[in-house]
Amino acid sequence: xxxxxxxWVYPDNVDTDVIIPARYLNTSDPKELAKHCMEDIDExxxxxxxxxxxxxxxxxxxxxxxxxxxxxxxxxxxxxxVVAKSFSRIFYRNAFNIGLPILESRVVDELEKFDExxxxxxxxxxxxxxxxxxxxxxxxxEFMQRLIESGGLFNYAKxxxxx
Amino acid sequence: MGMTISQKILAKKxxxxxxxxxxxxxxxxxxxxxxxxxAPIAIDFVRKLGVNVFDESRIALIPDHFTPNKDINxxxxxxxxxxxxxxxxxxxxxxxxxVGIEHALLPEQGYVKPGxxxxxxxxxxxxxxxLGAFATGMGSTDVGFAFATGKSWFRVPESIKFVYRGKxxxxxxxxxxxxxxxxxxxxxxxxxxxxxxxxxxxFELPMEDRLxxxxxxxxxxxKNGIVPPDGVTVDYLKSxxxxxxxxEMLASDTDAEYSDIVEINxxxxxxxxxxxxxxxxxxxxxxxxxxxxIDQAFIGxxxxxxxxxxxxxxxxxxxxxxAKYVRLIVIPATVEVYREALKEGLFDIFLDAxxxxxxxxxxxxxxxxxGILADGEVCVSTSNRxxxxxxxxxxxxxxxxxxxxAAASAVAGKIVHPDEVIK
Ligand code: SF4
Numbered sequence: 001x002x003x004x005x006x007x008w009v010y011p012d013n014v015d016t017d018v019i020i021p022a023r024y025l026n027t028s029d030p031k032e033l034a035k036h037c038m039e040d041i042d043e044x045x046x047x048x049x050x051x052x053x054x055x056x057x058x059x060x061x062x063x064x065x066x067x068x069x070x071x072x073x074x075x076x077x078x079x080x081x082v083v084a085k086s087f088s089r090i091f092y093r094n095a096f097n098i099g100l101p102i103l104e105s106r107v108v109d110e111l112e113k114f115d116e117x118x119x120x121x122x123x124x125x126x127x128x129x130x131x132x133x134x135x136x137x138x139x140x141x142e143f144m145q146r147l148i149e150s151g152g153l154f155n156y157a158k159x160x161x162x163x
Numbered sequence: 164m165g166m167t168i169s170q171k172i173l174a175k176k177x178x179x180x181x182x183x184x185x186x187x188x189x190x191x192x193x194x195x196x197x198x199x200x201x202a203p204i205a206i207d208f209v210r211k212l213g214v215n216v217f218d219e220s221r222i223a224l225i226p227d228h229f230t231p232n233k234d235i236n237x238x239x240x241x242x243x244x245x246x247x248x249x250x251x252x253x254x255x256x257x258x259x260x261x262v263g264i265e266h267a268l269l270p271e272q273g274y275v276k277p278g279x280x281x282x283x284x285x286x287x288x289x290x291x292x293x294l295g296a297f298a299t300g301m302g303s304t305d306v307g308f309a310f311a312t313g314k315s316w317f318r319v320p321e322s323i324k325f326v327y328r329g330k331x332x333x334x335x336x337x338x339x340x341x342x343x344x345x346x347x348x349x350x351x352x353x354x355x356x357x358x359x360x361x362x363x364x365x366f367e368l369p370m371e372d373r374l375x376x377x378x379x380x381x382x383x384x385x386k387n388g389i390v391p392p393d394g395v396t397v398d399y400l401k402s403x404x405x406x407x408x409x410x411e412m413l414a415s416d417t418d419a420e421y422s423d424i425v426e427i428n429x430x431x432x433x434x435x436x437x438x439x440x441x442x443x444x445x446x447x448x449x450x451x452x453x454x455x456x457i458d459q460a461f462i463g464x465x466x467x468x469x470x471x472x473x474x475x476x477x478x479x480x481x482x483x484x485x486a487k488y489v490r491l492i493v494i495p496a497t498v499e500v501y502r503e504a505l506k507e508g509l510f511d512i513f514l515d516a517x518x519x520x521x522x523x524x525x526x527x528x529x530x531x532x533x534g535i536l537a538d539g540e541v542c543v544s545t546s547n548r549x550x551x552x553x554x555x556x557x558x559x560x561x562x563x564x565x566x567x568x569a570a571a572s573a574v575a576g577k578i579v580h581p582d583e584v585i586k
Binding site for chain 2: 013015017018021022023025026027028040041059060063064065066067068069086088089090093094097098141143153154156157158160161163
């Protein structure tokens, strides 16, 4: 898939408590969660986020709790994908499982809020439109590609159980 | 090439002779669980598949985060769990009145054994590695998958070996060792990896302290924390009604491969405090030169809500009073801890000091309820995370410490060493 959009720039160690604070975890409704996405790190996010925007960040994005509500809130906000220098491992799994594309790259270093980038998830290429510079991302492991091909963990479970 | 204990468990559960770091395996899980926040999504997964759970005895549902129900939405979340449990006749469910914090409850009730492969829809599932199990936290969908299929996929992690030697100083407990370690390697210092805790100082450490250490492995980004089982493990399990014939004691091979070996001399470690807003912002307590005034102290959570933690706090609080305008909140992690603490007279000590004691719950640890912080307030907490907004207002400040330091700070009204207030 290819996504082209404006970026929201965040630092290292963005944890799941700021992505979606626990005070809103008494529901798992994506729309409700999206209303408070990133609220503790960036109050402008929910007001200005647009369908197709991209989040770029530093190391260890999504650290902390295992709440799947975090990638769900991001996805329900309209964000097309997240590109960070690295991800916490639970967030990484969760994002795949709920169908939020994520890629590892250092592209954040040259970006400012609302710069535009183009992300090619299959080729693992990220292009910065203002500079024309292209970054490559580590490839997605084969097993996870298969997981994506079978349509996520749910369909994989169906295949496995023959239901 | 030999294997680490983590590799051995993953190999065994995926029916292989050997697994190597980086490989992805599909393995059979021995126990899968979720809580009141994460279970509804996992239950939905199973319902949509239209199947039974893979093995009723191997799944557990634990309403611990917002119970007794803190508001209507949480009550509804719990109801989703309870309805599912009733409908499927699931045995491993604890109602309010029986329930405790999952990572304290499961080992205490004898559900966790060496060599098991455990997945939980909660990041602190790594706690259970203290008993020599491979235990890791996942999201709800992953755990829903495990509920339905009995399986989960794993990328075999590299391991870092942490070797602790020497004698612990007075007041230094498992919490201080792990805070010190995270301070040394950073919050992503073990990202995707396994933290294996060894060395004579670990083998001398009581099980409760080992649970505290493994609990915070995720705070260094680790996939799991693990202590190879030994005599302390066997004794602890016996006390929980689990006989050695029910499990297998695995150990890492002497030629196992580690991505790093970190040696730590514990005799150099003093009580530690992690400053806002990262668990890695640690300082030895004597390095704190400024007065850090506090508004609240919280003793509880899956990190430090066990009986030995309450005893440590009581040692400090005995004959003391909490400082004016400071709230001290004590939350035993399970009903058994609650009852034992009551029997031992710890509640009298806490109440005389001016503390409030709640029934078991995660409560304030994740900013749920029972002790939310206001703007600008400062809390010293025995929990595991001091992120922005973790315990309430995003303008509040959370410091992490051991129970003894939290208790002493409640008395002094500022962060101090336990020796400063002990009577
Ligand atoms: S006590 Fe805190 S860290 Fe532990 S499971 Fe509950 S919310 Fe999570």
